[in-house]
Structures are given as C-alpha cells and as structure tokens.
Amino acid sequence: MAFTNEQIERYSRHIILKEVGAKGQKKLLNAKVLIIGAGGLGAPVAMYLAAAGVGTIGIADADEVDLSNLQRQIVHQTADVGKPKVQSAKETMEAMNPDVKVITYHEFISSENILDIIKDYDFIIDGTDNFPAKFLINDACVMAKKPFCHAGIIRFQGQLMTYVPGKGPCYRCVFKNPPPKDAVPTCKQAGVIGAMGGVIGSLQAMEAVKYILGVGDLLTGYLLTYDALKMQFRKIKLPADTHNCAVCGDHPTITELIDYEQAECDGTGL
Amino acid sequence: MAEYNITDSIDITDVNCPITFVKAKIALEELDDGDILSIRLNDGEPVQNVPKSIKEEGHEVLSLTENGDGTYQLIVKKVGD
Numbered sequence: 001m002a003f004t005n006e007q008i009e010r011y012s013r014h015i016i017l018k019e020v021g022a023k024g025q026k027k028l029l030n031a032k033v034l035i036i037g038a039g040g041l042g043a044p045v046a047m048y049l050a051a052a053g054v055g056t057i058g059i060a061d062a063d064e065v066d067l068s069n070l071q072r073q074i075v076h077q078t079a080d081v082g083k084p085k086v087q088s089a090k091e092t093m094e095a096m097n098p099d100v101k102v103i104t105y106h107e108f109i110s111s112e113n114i115l116d117i118i119k120d121y122d123f124i125i126d127g128t129d130n131f132p133a134k135f136l137i138n139d140a141c142v143m144a145k146k147p148f149c150h151a152g153i154i155r156f157q158g159q160l161m162t163y164v165p166g167k168g169p170c171y172r173c174v175f176k177n178p179p180p181k182d183a184v185p186t187c188k189q190a191g192v193i194g195a196m197g198g199v200i201g202s203l204q205a206m207e208a209v210k211y212i213l214g215v216g217d218l219l220t221g222y223l224l225t226y227d228a229l230k231m232q233f234r235k236i237k238l239p240a241d242t243h244n245c246a247v248c249g250d251h252p253t254i255t256e257l258i259d260y261e262q263a264e265c266d267g268t269g270l
Numbered sequence: 271m272a273e274y275n276i277t278d279s280i281d282i283t284d285v286n287c288p289i290t291f292v293k294a295k296i297a298l299e300e301l302d303d304g305d306i307l308s309i310r311l312n313d314g315e316p317v318q319n320v321p322k323s324i325k326e327e328g329h330e331v332l333s334l335t336e337n338g339d340g341t342y343q344l345i346v347k348k349v350g351d
C-alpha cells in the first residue's frame with residue numbers, strides 16, 4: 001500500500017520520527033484498537049487514535065450523551081446530547097480522519113458478549129467507569145490473551161497500567177476483587193476534574209500507539225498514578241509474581257467471566 | 271559525474287519542508303540495503319536540509335550536482351534494511 005499525497009502530509013510528523021517512519025505509520029493504519037467506554041477517558045483516546053490514523057477503531061458504550069458529560073467527554077458536542085455516545089464519537093473520529101474505519105457497539109459489555117467483541121482487536125482500552133466492567137475487561141483480556149490498558153480517574157486523581165500477556169501482572173493481580181459496594185465512592189464523592197480524562201486518556205492512547213509500533217517501554221509491571229493537586233506522577237513497580245493470581249496465575253480459580261453487580265454510584269473512571 | 275546504478279528516482283521540487291524530507295524518507299524505506307535513490311530537489315532550503323537529514327538517518331550521500339535550472343540532483347545510497 002502506497003501513501004497518497006494527502007496521507008504523506010497528514011502523517012508527516014509521524015513519518016519524520018525515526019521510531020515511526022513509513023513502516024510505523026502503515027502499522028498504525030493496519031491496526032485495530034477497541035475502546036470500551038466513550039466517556040471521559042474514551043474521548044481523548046478515540047480522538048488521538050483517530051488523528052494518528054489507527055485504521056480500525058471499535059468503540060463500545062450503551063449510553064446516550066448527557067449534558068453532564070460535556071464538562072469532560074470532549075469527543076461529544078452540545079448538539080450530540082441524546083445521541084448514542086458511540087454514534088457521536090464515531091462522527092467526531094470520522095470528521096477528524098477519513099482514513100479511520102469506526103465500528104460501534106451500542107450495548108453493555110457483559111460476560112455474554114465481551115469475548116466475541118474483543119477477539120478481532122489488537123489492543124483494548126479500558127475507558128470504563130466502574131469496577132465490574134474493569135474486572136470483566138481484565139479477565140476477558142487475560143483469557144483471550146489480549147493486551148489492554150487499564151485506567152481509572154476520580155476527583156483530582158488518575159491511574160493507569162498496561163497488561164500484555166506473559167509480560168507482567170494483570171489488573172486482578174494488583175486489585176484482587178471489586179471493593180465491597182459500600183466502599184465504592186458515593187455520588188457526592190464522584191466528581192472529577194474534566195482535564196483528568198485528557199491526561200490519563202492521552203497516556204492510554206500513547207500506550208496503544210507504542211504497542212502497535214513496538215517501540216519503547218510499556219507500563220507493564222507498573223502502575224502510574226497522577227495526583228493533579230500535588231502535581232505528582234508516581235510510577236509504582238508492581239510485584240512481578242503472578243503465580244497466585246486467580247485469573248492469570250498458574251492455577252486460575254476464575255475460569256469463567258463474572259458479571260459483578262455495580263454499586264449505585266460507582267463512578268471510578270467516570 | 272560518476273555513473274550510479276539508480277534503483278529509484280523521486281522529484282521533490284513541488285513540495286516544501288518538511289514534506290521534502292518525508293518524501294525522501296518514504297522512498298528510502300521502500301528500498302533495500304545498498305540501493306541507490308536519485309532525488310531532484312530545489313536550491314535553497316531543500317538543498318541545505320534534505321542531504322543533512324538523510325545523513326542523520328544513517329544513509330550515505332554519494333553526490334550532489336547542480337542541474338543548471340535551479341534544481342539539484344542528490345544521489346543517496348540506502349544503508350540498513
């Protein structure tokens with residue numbers, strides 16, 4: 001596949017980079033990334049991956065755009081209120097870059113459909129806002145041997161980590177089980193500063209791009225945390241021992257996907 | 271001017287920086303180690319920057335000659351896969 005003159009111009013700042021070049025840009029154009037959640041995290045991920053020319057982007061979300069989303073979910077516009085989020089995100093991505101094919105999944109991700117949805121993708125982004133979805137995505141990616149980038153945001157804090165099969169701990173290695181429902185933040189605590197999705201979601205997009213290009217070091221084996229008020233990033237080394245993990249360990253006790261019940265105001269990740 | 275066994279030729283006189291270098295880089299990526307690329311480029315900024323940038327990428331500049339019409343011919347040997 002040869003680049004058109006428009007593509008040479010559009011991707012020139014990528015192609016100039018030694019780590020990308022024409023070969024790397026072709027990898028991006030041939031890559032398939034699935035974004036689960038078209039919210040605060042999914043919005044910048046969708047936009048940066050579309051702009052980068054990731055050729056196939058899947059986006060899954062059951063919700064419609066609400067006015068209260070617009071403070072942070074920058075892929076949606078005021079005129080999109082009431083529209084399915086996946087449709088609104090698709091329109092934004094396609095308007096940004098006609099090279100991108102967007103596949104929408106206007107449905108809740110559950111144990112019933114997740115394996116079927118993730119199977120066609122090279123890399124998965126967890127942009128969800130609740131613990132049941134995060135554990136479901138982790139377990140499904142471990143079982144299907146798919147790399148993914150987890151992230152969560154709340155108030156002035158954010159975190160992310162990347163799982164690549166065989167290259168370090170999974171989300172469950174670190175967090176074991178969803179917190180009890182009464183430990184999940186209440187509605188009053190579930191605020192989030194809008195730019196937090198931009199910071200952490202952009203880092204997730206960066207992980208996806210690096211994974212596709214095969215360059216640099218991923219956040220495998222590390223949890224990166226960001227405290228906006230202290231303006232502090234911390235890269236925490238995770239225990240390398242995955243042997244006893246219930247899903248990715250040597251003798252997994254979780255061999256089927258679990259649909260945990262979601263707490264009333266679980267807004268982890270928002 | 272020495273004769274080279276040219277593998278491919280491109281003309282970048284119709285574009286500006288940095289697309290000049292981008293087009294040369296894409297053409298070089300398509301070639302194999304040791305292949306020769308001939309590039310027609312404009313005087314001024316392209317002649318000052320493109321050969322330098324190509325050298326920085328690790329390729330070998332074999333010659334740069336004036337065509338007499340305000341353009342130059344740059345002959346580059348690809349180094350690496």
Ligand SMILES: [Zn+2]
Pocket residue numbers: 169170171172173174242245246247248249
């Ligand atoms: Zn694990």
